[in-house]
Amino acid sequence: MFRQFRFSVVLAAMLLAALVVPVFADSPDPTGGATLEANPNAGLNFSWTLMTGFLVFFMQAGFAMVEVGLSRAKNAVAVLTKNFMDGLIGGLAYWAFGFAFMFGGSALASGLSDGNAFIGLSGFLLGGDAYDVTTMELWFFQMVFAATAATIVSGSLAERTRVPAYLAYSFLVSAIIYPIYGHWVWGGGWLATLPFGAGAKDFAGSGVVHAVGGMVALVGAALVGPRIGKYDAKGKARAIPGHNLTLVVLGTFILFFGWFGFNPGSTMAATDLRISVIAVNTFLGGAAGAVAAVYYSLLKTGKIDVTLACNGALAGLVGITAGCAYVAAWASVVIGVIAAIIMIWAVGFVENKLKVDDVVGAVAVHGFGGLWGLLSVGIFADGTYGGVSGLIVGDTGQIVAQLISMVVVVAWSLLTGYAVFALLKLTMGLRATRKEELIGLDASEHGLDAYAGDIITEEAAAGTLR
């Protein structure tokens, strides 16, 4: 009890702190009149950014459905709780701390003046000068990205992680781990200004969102340990079938749909007509990934594994996320196909070599797929957008920047992820007991059954109904 309480004290303190932030700001433009006058397209670009941000928010439902479907019925409530809460807690953490750490010093909007190449230091709680329509627009779009990074980890930890510990994790990842690496790439930090190519480029977050999430998922799943029964006495991995593949496919559709917010929305401007190229590339990357995975499955086993198709699509989408604005249509197809192949390899690598039990394949899809996305920019960027040119047009500088950002994202995510999960293991405890796990987290941690029967009819039949 007290452990949970400790955490809610933090939340309460945060809210209290918000109250003392000045309500009225001096220079900012909370109504937007001045902004619109200065930029007549602000309305269009706000509309685009918010609407695509809404789609990204909806991806939370997709992650929830994929994970719950791939889990067993006895843990459905635990999975749902994690997925429902992580984005919301992460969003509050991003409001209090994360956004300031990520965009402070970027000068992208009012109230974001203080920060350095390593970390941002202004914009906390959206108070003061950050009470501005442009700052709020930026916050909203960035917050749904932070929430996505947080929820990626959930799937790898399913079915045996204590939910309160997971909730504390989601606060910490959104407040600290995600925004600091994000600052380096998107907030004007040191990776963005590397003296190679155009600096490290990651258009919509193959690295910032997916590789961070995937690598944190790797250490998280390693520290929590595999589910009971995942490995046999000889250490050989066994399949533990999920309880509802219909939800997996529904969730993947929702994620694919949301990705059209994720990637095209990352221009944060509909006046940047490259949005159409981005939408096309996003579709092609995902489609090619799914097709590659399905035909791999057919050739290898003679059967089509629909969960592999879903993960193929997701890997393709993750892979194209960094380069979607910089590459041609054909390159998106190639990137998607390769992403699917990497994902299939990585699933086996994580499960059989690293002996890490990743319930949904998050490490393979988001972690390795995200790294491939970063690399692919250095290969396939064709120089038609943003001055980013890769190997195919003879430029060798960009791939150096990309390789550096890949090394950095792996190191940062593994180290900080380890620190967070090790801390939680020591303080709150990460893992349910063997008994709790065997009867299921729903009964033990939540006191609920996701798919309850009808007690009234049973009582009526038994003659005990009053």
Added chain:
Amino acid sequence: MFRQFRFSVVLAAMLLAALVVPVFADSPDPTGGATLEANPNAGLNFSWTLMTGFLVFFMQAGFAMVEVGLSRAKNAVAVLTKNFMDGLIGGLAYWAFGFAFMFGGSALASGLSDGNAFIGLSGFLLGGDAYDVTTMELWFFQMVFAATAATIVSGSLAERTRVPAYLAYSFLVSAIIYPIYGHWVWGGGWLATLPFGAGAKDFAGSGVVHAVGGMVALVGAALVGPRIGKYDAKGKARAIPGHNLTLVVLGTFILFFGWFGFNPGSTMAATDLRISVIAVNTFLGGAAGAVAAVYYSLLKTGKIDVTLACNGALAGLVGITAGCAYVAAWASVVIGVIAAIIMIWAVGFVENKLKVDDVVGAVAVHGFGGLWGLLSVGIFADGTYGGVSGLIVGDTGQIVAQLISMVVVVAWSLLTGYAVFALLKLTMGLRATRKEELIGLDASEHGLDAYAGDIITEEAAAGTLR
């Protein structure tokens, strides 16, 4: 049979009436050329209003999933039928009558000239001068709001209400109850022009949509009576678990997603850059509500109840709906937390004190949450938008207007809701028989099983398949 027939006569008469409305109008602008010339931003604002309206429409799916998940499998078809049809019937009712009652006299668009402070009287069937692009845009956005108000009631009546009676109700609430109160607040009626503060303010409908729906739900559920088995012999409430909590969480995600249409869309203009503040506040209100409910649940019981998390988020969203445009980010968090606390209290109050069986907690979430939303405007409005200032900036007028609108919405909704349900009880009958309820409405009212087994395989196994 005849009872249902009676109702379809109304529908047929309505369609017939539509046919005699002139196809061509004189002054209106059905193509939009003149409108665009007069206002070059019309395209942007139409796009914003329609797209956010589509999101609001999608909330119907969210309501359906939440309610079906919290009900038992034997009533799933009945729940789905109500939820699928109420918005569509409500939309037709709003087309025929509701819109005219609500916006007639508002002069907000072509064909809306006639009306008074109590009721609007033009715009019926979108005929004549209302055949205009701006009128149609307004209608669409308002229609999805009317449909939302209608469907809120559904959840409180689940599992024992006769479906044809419910369908008749959804016509009446959208044709009469919702639009008349709506006229008073949004159609230029007497509450909007109260001589306190800026008049009664309800930005996106904490009162107009949610409190109306929630209070009608209260009388509806009271008149239908509790489900068999809900109260034991001593009158103590018992939990009747729903059959699919996965759907409850999916539905809540859909509702949260749709709320980003509901609140930010209510500017009906993307040129109003306050939309970013509204989106941020909407998220923060919902997130804070969910977190408050979860930590309440943890502290009180040591377990996390995911349905409470969902209702916490919804309560926070309902609470922030009235004030989303008028308050700062920190205030949204406070409003959301308080909304969750009120909701938790109200669930117990309705169930244990009023002895009303509200299957999904609609009265607590939408009714009490909506009232809190109205009140919170009078407290937290910071004067940066729309000239609305609450107690925190030292203005005491606004809260008077808010209190009046709260009293009015409770009185109006309870009275008219009682009239409608009492009428339906007398004419069509509200309640399924005991036998029907025990075997489930799906078998008795619909002749369907939502989750049927496979008769063919069974026959093949039994050797009776031909």
Added chain:
Amino acid sequence: MFRQFRFSVVLAAMLLAALVVPVFADSPDPTGGATLEANPNAGLNFSWTLMTGFLVFFMQAGFAMVEVGLSRAKNAVAVLTKNFMDGLIGGLAYWAFGFAFMFGGSALASGLSDGNAFIGLSGFLLGGDAYDVTTMELWFFQMVFAATAATIVSGSLAERTRVPAYLAYSFLVSAIIYPIYGHWVWGGGWLATLPFGAGAKDFAGSGVVHAVGGMVALVGAALVGPRIGKYDAKGKARAIPGHNLTLVVLGTFILFFGWFGFNPGSTMAATDLRISVIAVNTFLGGAAGAVAAVYYSLLKTGKIDVTLACNGALAGLVGITAGCAYVAAWASVVIGVIAAIIMIWAVGFVENKLKVDDVVGAVAVHGFGGLWGLLSVGIFADGTYGGVSGLIVGDTGQIVAQLISMVVVVAWSLLTGYAVFALLKLTMGLRATRKEELIGLDASEHGLDAYAGDIITEEAAAGTLR
């Protein structure tokens, strides 16, 4: 094994071909700067077109949920695989071939110069001059339409069709059948320029998308043959209940939501303010269809069949799709009611007269509903938009053009659909074996169980868990 391999060779060759298409184009505008300068509203219209296109993409999830819900649990994975993959494969086919066949020669955007009245011949692989923001925008919106046409067929073939054959079909329909008829109507082909009325008109695709899909579904289902047990020894049709009606309703909601992209988005411009009228008409058509179907069901059987309500809504939506821009609100209601009546008749006609087993009613909803949509333009178009006038305003030319396009779409779809399915029957085999069908396609073709139990807990209980 080899049969599947054969098909993947085609895919590989396609990807290879893409690589040799020049990356850089001469005249096109891949960044969009020039386009935005020439048309300051391009950003708004791109935003509108892409966002509505995203909604149309999401309809894939709706089709999947409707079909899986109406099928039996033992075939859920097969249904999901078809629905997940057909749009993605179809999209790749449309990228390689379909788009060029459909819009080549239309001169609607860069790289679409070559083509004739029968077929387009430029724009393959979005290479060369087609690497342009406007061409990409057009492609994206049209691709999601092609994917919709492909997936309509899926439902009629459920539960007994071999999945690899279906995937090959989805390539062929999107590469050839859909785009060629589409070229005639939307790509500047011979139906668009008929000398009657304003030429054949089909605003958002009652014919191009739905009638094509529905008619191909008819031949497909006829060639595959009915499911085992669908007809008794006397040839009388029997109901085979689906396994999850909740998903059917969820899917229908998603489809309805997506339709607001489908129809209003078809202006491809938010500066065309008629979008509000289109949105209103779309809602009214669907709502009227659902209400008509429900009251038909109540009058006929005394019970409400929710699947009929869903199909009524869908039929109304299909019916209003061709005319949504051309008719008044009242006419949309009439069109929706008639569409539902036609659908109900057609379901019986297909099942009992043609003896074709169409699992979801795709032929009735999309095929016959689509034909009615085409016809309704010739009746109800009121001349206020696009110069399209039907019988109600005394013009008799338009209905002639519509009748011609109806005859053509039926002939084209049945003939080419027959050719494709007959070819697949000969080469890959269309139908699962009797044994596979009886045990279910999931176990036989996919080696998966959509709703698996928990092997670990079972083993723990049995004491065999290590």
